[in-house]
Amino acid sequence: MGIKIVATGSYVPNKVLTNFDLEKMVETSDEWITTRTGIKERRIAESETTSEMATKAVLNALSGKSAEDIELFLTATATPDMFFxxxxxxxxxxxxxxxxxxxxxxxxxxxxxxxLYVADSIMRSKDIKKSIVIGAERFSKILNWEDRTTCILFGDGAGAVVLEQSEEEGILGFDIGADGSYGDLLYVESVGSNSEPPHYLYMKGNEVFKVAVRTMTDSAKRVLEKTGISADEISMLVPHQANVRIIDAVAKRLGIKNDKIFINLNRYGNTSAASIPIALDEAVREGKVKKGDLVLMVAFGGGFTWGSCIVRL
Structure with a gap:
């Protein structure tokens, strides 16, 4: 028995916040942001909650099909509507x-x-034939819009994939891990995306950059080794969309050429847990990833956490 990604979907809010808009809010410039991050604009949820964006992403993934046969809903988010x-x-x-x-x-x-790792494990160990994994974030709710070092980086959105049991193997391997000793580099003290008190994101950017490049590179190399797949065999690298310089550094260390890297952070910024499923959905819908292609996904995040996965679509 294998597990395959059989459908993808995504959703981003309508409101666009450009670098030129940010110039009016904090001391920054379009040139400074673009040069250092690759971001030109991001989407902001004015009233939509994390769950509302997640629901729309799932509906797009289902493409009009009923959700009645879904046996597992798993949402990855650091900005839930509420704690429970x-x-x-x-x-x-x-x-x-x-x-x-x-x-x-x-x-x-x-x-x-x-x-993906948790859903894959549950589906292989239990009699669950169909599940949905969602990444959804409303980071605009936890940003200090007077802090030019963080408010320029993040945006809102959601992405989702549908997983099904299959005779073919689609999810080929994982590498995941964490090191809590880096926790003070990137954190939010307390948050619910609908909560009223200001719970802001804090980040030590230079240190995060260094650790991110190393952990993403090492994790991607490990999953390639575990699966016996070479970097040359990868059809598309779909990385966490945090910073174009991080992505370029990781790809260079892996030996993956630019035409095999999917990047959309210029339009959405860093949407945290939503960034990879949004990017994967766009890559599929734009025809840059096709059935049978090998896709390498790799990410890092506050914790610090890291993870990589190779799938055959």
């Missing part, structure tokens, strides 16, 4: 499903990879 019920339970309710397992996991920007 889980965002996954709210999405399940929105989709009129009353029987599935439903829960959230928090691994910051690595959350989607962690979610």
């Amino acid at each position: 019920p889980s965002t996954a339970c709210i999405v399940q309710s929105n989709l009129k499903n009353k029987k599935a397992l439903a829960f959230d996991i928090s691994a910051a920007c690595t959350g989607f990879i962690y979610g």
